[in-house]
Amino acid sequence: MLSMTNIPDQKSLSRQLAVAERRNKIKAFVLVVPLLLFVLASFVLPIASLVWLGGYNDTFSKALPETTRLLQQWDAKSPISEELAASFVTELRAAKLKDAAVPTRVATVINREQAGSLSKIKQVLTASDMASPFKEHLIALNDEWAKPDIWHAMKIVAPSFTPRFYLQALDHRITADGTIVSETDDNAIQILLFSRTLMVAAIVTLLCAILGFPIAYIMAHAETKTSNMMLIVVLLPFWTSLLVRTTAWIALLQQNGVINDLLVRIGLIDNDHRLVMMYNMFATLVAMTHVLLPFMILPLFSVMKSIKGNLTRAALSLGATPWTAFWKVYFPQTIPGLGAGCLLVFILAVGYYITPALVGGQSGQLISNIIAFHMQKTLNWSLASAIGTLLLIGVLLLYWLYNRLVGIDKMKLA
Amino acid sequence: MNFFTPNFPPYATAFEIAWYYAFRMICLAIFIFLIAPILVIIPLSFNAESFFSFTDGMLALKPEAYSLKWYRDIFANGMLDPNAPLSLDWLKDSWMRSQWMIALKNSLVIGVSATFVATILGTLASVGLSRPEMPFRGLINGILISPMIVPIVITATGMFFFFSQVGLAQTYLGLVFAHALLGTPFVVITVTATLTSFDRSLLRAAANLGANPLTTFFKVQMPLILPGVISGALFAFITSFDEVVVVLFLAEPDQRTIPRQMWSGLREQISPTILAVATILILLSLVLLISLEFTRRRMERLKIESFG
Amino acid sequence: MKMLNGKWMLLGALGTLAVTTATAQAGQLTVISWGGAYTTSQVEAYQKPWMAKSGNTIVSADYNGGLAEVKAQVQSGNVTWDVVDVETSEGVSGCNDGLFEKIDASKLPKGDNGASPLDDFVPGAITDCAISTIAYANIFGYDSTKFAGDKPTKVADFFDLKKFPGKRGMKKEAKVNLEMALMADGVAAADVYKVLATKEGVDRAFKKLETIKGSIVWWEAGAQPPQLLASGEVTMTTAYNGRLFTPAVTENKPFVIVWDGQQQVFDTWAIPKGSKNKDLALDFIAFSTGTKPLADQARYIPYGPARKSSAPLVGKFKDDKTDMAPHMPTNPENMKNAIVQDVKFWADHYDELNERFVSWIGK
Numbered sequence A: 001m002l003s004m005t006n007i008p009d010q011k012s013l014s015r016q017l018a019v020a021e022r023r024n025k026i027k028a029f030v031l032v033v034p035l036l037l038f039v040l041a042s043f044v045l046p047i048a049s050l051v052w053l054g055g056y057n058d059t060f061s062k063a064l065p066e067t068t069r070l071l072q073q074w075d076a077k078s079p080i081s082e083e084l085a086a087s088f089v090t091e092l093r094a095a096k097l098k099d100a101a102v103p104t105r106v107a108t109v110i111n112r113e114q115a116g117s118l119s120k121i122k123q124v125l126t127a128s129d130m131a132s133p134f135k136e137h138l139i140a141l142n143d144e145w146a147k148p149d150i151w152h153a154m155k156i157v158a159p160s161f162t163p164r165f166y167l168q169a170l171d172h173r174i175t176a177d178g179t180i181v182s183e184t185d186d187n188a189i190q191i192l193l194f195s196r197t198l199m200v201a202a203i204v205t206l207l208c209a210i211l212g213f214p215i216a217y218i219m220a221h222a223e224t225k226t227s228n229m230m231l232i233v234v235l236l237p238f239w240t241s242l243l244v245r246t247t248a249w250i251a252l253l254q255q256n257g258v259i260n261d262l263l264v265r266i267g268l269i270d271n272d273h274r275l276v277m278m279y280n281m282f283a284t285l286v287a288m289t290h291v292l293l294p295f296m297i298l299p300l301f302s303v304m305k306s307i308k309g310n311l312t313r314a315a316l317s318l319g320a321t322p323w324t325a326f327w328k329v330y331f332p333q334t335i336p337g338l339g340a341g342c343l344l345v346f347i348l349a350v351g352y353y354i355t356p357a358l359v360g361g362q363s364g365q366l367i368s369n370i371i372a373f374h375m376q377k378t379l380n381w382s383l384a385s386a387i388g389t390l391l392l393i394g395v396l397l398l399y400w401l402y403n404r405l406v407g408i409d410k411m412k413l414a
Numbered sequence B: 001m002n003f004f005t006p007n008f009p010p011y012a013t014a015f016e017i018a019w020y021y022a023f024r025m026i027c028l029a030i031f032i033f034l035i036a037p038i039l040v041i042i043p044l045s046f047n048a049e050s051f052f053s054f055t056d057g058m059l060a061l062k063p064e065a066y067s068l069k070w071y072r073d074i075f076a077n078g079m080l081d082p083n084a085p086l087s088l089d090w091l092k093d094s095w096m097r098s099q100w101m102i103a104l105k106n107s108l109v110i111g112v113s114a115t116f117v118a119t120i121l122g123t124l125a126s127v128g129l130s131r132p133e134m135p136f137r138g139l140i141n142g143i144l145i146s147p148m149i150v151p152i153v154i155t156a157t158g159m160f161f162f163f164s165q166v167g168l169a170q171t172y173l174g175l176v177f178a179h180a181l182l183g184t185p186f187v188v189i190t191v192t193a194t195l196t197s198f199d200r201s202l203l204r205a206a207a208n209l210g211a212n213p214l215t216t217f218f219k220v221q222m223p224l225i226l227p228g229v230i231s232g233a234l235f236a237f238i239t240s241f242d243e244v245v246v247v248l249f250l251a252e253p254d255q256r257t258i259p260r261q262m263w264s265g266l267r268e269q270i271s272p273t274i275l276a277v278a279t280i281l282i283l284l285s286l287v288l289l290i291s292l293e294f295t296r297r298r299m300e301r302l303k304i305e306s307f308g
Numbered sequence C: 001m002k003m004l005n006g007k008w009m010l011l012g013a014l015g016t017l018a019v020t021t022a023t024a025q026a027g028q029l030t031v032i033s034w035g036g037a038y039t040t041s042q043v044e045a046y047q048k049p050w051m052a053k054s055g056n057t058i059v060s061a062d063y064n065g066g067l068a069e070v071k072a073q074v075q076s077g078n079v080t081w082d083v084v085d086v087e088t089s090e091g092v093s094g095c096n097d098g099l100f101e102k103i104d105a106s107k108l109p110k111g112d113n114g115a116s117p118l119d120d121f122v123p124g125a126i127t128d129c130a131i132s133t134i135a136y137a138n139i140f141g142y143d144s145t146k147f148a149g150d151k152p153t154k155v156a157d158f159f160d161l162k163k164f165p166g167k168r169g170m171k172k173e174a175k176v177n178l179e180m181a182l183m184a185d186g187v188a189a190a191d192v193y194k195v196l197a198t199k200e201g202v203d204r205a206f207k208k209l210e211t212i213k214g215s216i217v218w219w220e221a222g223a224q225p226p227q228l229l230a231s232g233e234v235t236m237t238t239a240y241n242g243r244l245f246t247p248a249v250t251e252n253k254p255f256v257i258v259w260d261g262q263q264q265v266f267d268t269w270a271i272p273k274g275s276k277n278k279d280l281a282l283d284f285i286a287f288s289t290g291t292k293p294l295a296d297q298a299r300y301i302p303y304g305p306a307r308k309s310s311a312p313l314v315g316k317f318k319d320d321k322t323d324m325a326p327h328m329p330t331n332p333e334n335m336k337n338a339i340v341q342d343v344k345f346w347a348d349h350y351d352e353l354n355e356r357f358v359s360w361i362g363k
Helices: A010-053 A059-063 A065-073 A082-098 A101-113 A117-126 A134-141 A149-157 A164-169 A190-220 A224-239 A242-253 A258-265 A281-305 A310-317 A322-350 A354-359 A367-378 A381-405 B014-044 B069-076 B088-097 B099-129 B137-149 B152-165 B172-196 B201-208 B213-241 B245-250 B258-267 B273-307 C002-022 C036-054 C068-076 C088-096 C174-184 C189-196 C199-210 C224-230 C241-250 C278-288 C291-297 C308-313 C343-362
Strands: A172-174 A180-182 C028-033 C057-062 C083-087 C130-143 C168-171 C216-219 C236-240 C255-270
Touching: A010 A381, A010 B099, A010 B137, A010 B152, A010 B172, A059 A065, A059 A082, A059 A101, A059 A149, A065 A082, A065 A149, A082 A101, A082 A117, A082 A134, A101 A117, A101 A149, A101 C088, A101 C343, A117 A134, A117 A149, A117 C343, A164 A172, A164 A381, A190 A224, A190 A281, A190 A322, A190 A367, A190 A381, A190 B014, A224 A281, A224 B014, A224 B273, A242 A258, A242 A281, A242 A354, A242 B014, A242 B258, A242 B273, A281 A322, A281 A354, A281 B014, A310 A322, A322 A381, A354 A367, A354 B258, A367 A381, A367 B152, A367 B245, A367 C068, A367 C343, A381 B137, A381 B152, B014 B273, B069 B099, B069 B273, B088 B099, B099 B137, B099 B172, B099 B213, B099 B258, B137 B172, B152 B172, B152 B245, B152 C068, B172 B213, B172 B245, B201 B213, B213 B273, B245 B258, B258 B273, C028 C036, C028 C278, C036 C057, C036 C241, C036 C278, C036 C291, C083 C088, C083 C278, C088 C130, C088 C255, C088 C343, C130 C174, C130 C224, C130 C241, C130 C291, C168 C174, C168 C224, C174 C189, C174 C199, C174 C236, C174 C255, C174 C343, C189 C199, C189 C343, C199 C343, C216 C224, C224 C236, C224 C241, C236 C241, C241 C255, C255 C278, C278 C291, C291 C308
Parallel strands: C028 C057, C028 C083, C168 C216, C168 C236
Antiparallel strands: A172 A180, C083 C255, C130 C236, C130 C255
């Protein structure tokens, strides 16, 4: 509030206005601060640690700092120096005295790069007579130490900052001399999974658009009472637990499920030739379309409701066929709703996890499932992080696009 | 034009009339696709046999083909002595040991706490965001909504790493924070939506009449945006109540929630008990849907009153 | 302001809740195992007698295997599990990763026949951090109603889709399946790991798996295979032998186990590093791996005790009718063409083979 007691000159008035405006800005901002801090602590920092973990792994360099330095100097071609062998053995054995788990943890990391390294390093740990010359002693222990393979693996895993997990997430690997090569066909999978995920998301989006458009249309053009009834039919699935809906599809699609039983009962199929509708891509597509359909219908509905009928009527009275009137006049007006719905469904579909995991079998697995797999089963958390970060970048791009085209403040909930 | 008995104009072609009916048939089929899977669960949950399908007896409407045993199993599964006669002790045993009861308690504790956190933080932030002076509105809004957009597996993975570092993994507090985070975008969206239609001159009027900002907020602004806050809270609650991925990553076995319990049931030992639980959840979502519709109507009425 | 206070009170209350659940009271042990009939057998044979003897209580919970949860607990320093049932290979890799406490096996009680513990346990049953309780087998079984004429008898039949049509259930893991594929392809049991250590051997295993790839339904939890058989989703599936035995005997399900080409695996007890009840956990492990409890467990599930001194004590199933010996994976009759999983091989090759396996099933 401005003071009314003395009339200020213009300069100080504008200054006071600026002060007041700044104060208001701060006041508004202060209200947002608690949530912003909360989102920072429970979302932004976790995501940041995920991105970090995809490119940073100091298991090796922390336990064997001198060896790391020497490995970085090594050109990966010449035979390894006695200095490197000595540093490796002494640092490894010194680490064991501090914490017995450290050397085996290091060995596990090397073993990921070169299978069989684990047991060889364990031999080094338990050998009784490891003294100078270390290189010869190592080779005496196991002649694999004479080959460059295990040293190459060490050179690859030694740096703390490493692109190798991100490369692996894109079906590439880095070699000891720093060149990047593509993964062998036997081991390549990530690109395939990314493209399968995009394809599934695209098909589900298309199915949702095809199924959602008529529903939104009929809802928008029905009387209020009928339209409200239909809205409930659309909203009930929306509000029903995702797991309940997935359960429903399992009950319907199983070998001994409702649909197969029905088809056998009415004699369309033979009891011994029940349709396989579960644990495959089909189940994933059907269940995901069902789950995501309301996200398409609702924005379409709200756009169609605001479309005035007079333009279409004008087109009809000017001699357009119903089809032309629809396609040239009505349909273009629905594009904002259709675009919003498609982007939303696509974004949600790309990150889908639960439904494919339960009904998808192997062929219906998406990129989210492989992230969870590496998190929980193989414990290759660095790789899971790298794949997750790539997926995140893709989704954030789509989110940015959505914001540009639709605006997140336009996002409404039923 | 009446919906089901249309008056076709005299010049309508046979094709147009056929299309009119065909279109309605297509829509009907899509509506069935939407709703039938959910409705099918309800009768199946009363199956006397442990099948996921209708038995001959059920189709013939024989009473003995139907049973409440799966509903009983919700209470009994995990009890020390499920076959004891129904008594206070039986109920106590069930409340303390039934896996579904434990899951229900976890779901409620986590869901209610998370809703509380999400609603308070989200409402405050929305009030700030809707002020015309708010700086960096677009950016901040974008950040606040993003937990809804980022795939849940990524969020859960990040939380797993970060919460492990700070000692929040496998604690109730960590789960509450995680679920509160997932609920806040819904609160922000619904409350901001109510605030955009809020007449800000009311605030100035209250201030002119000598009310301090806090009184203005609670006496003037809050009652008007309350429906938005309530529906935001409902969204936050249902988000937590339906969430399984974060629980999979962050919870330990005795912190399992209802969806987590359903998840392992669906993957490991499919029994119609899950259908019974699902039926109860469907009824719950109906109740929520109706209460949301109620607050929406109230909101519209208030809007009319405040403008009229 | 009132609301803010309420919020902090609630957070405080939740914080306390989290703390009280984390620090279990003295005399209470949290034991984690695989659920279902298996956990029941452990509760009956180990936990109830131990609780009666020591006066302590046990909170028993299920998990699905894997070390992710243990790793999270150890890394965050918030260890709430005291004893976990893990496969030997996971016991070893968890030990390498510093997730488990070391256990001095020589301090375990002697066998009832006086044998020292290091002699009494069968070879491979003791590792640095994990002590075996039982040996189970990854067998395959079928639904006998699905095959009218000849029944499957050999591991090669599992891969014969012409003779025995229908889907196959398999565990979604490289371990177990690669060995099975090689044996089905004619590799002698003794040579399996030698062959699998070569590139050609791995190619051969994947080539064999490829022949039925389109018909495989992958399972992850031990409770799934009997479900898959019962619901008709598959006609034949790999499984832990006890999981098919129990429904076959107690519910008369038409499940038949084929003892050919199976792999025997140990299940072990391990203590997550930093458990707040380490001594109590050790006491429980010492008790439950004693001669009698191990033999008693066979009353509830057909898994072979890890101590030699327990074997003669194994009698009948809990129905007091079924003889357990013919159903034991350790029974010589069942071991004619079988292997014991090589933990050392898998420690070295798990990552390599699993990477290829993940890539293979994804295609």
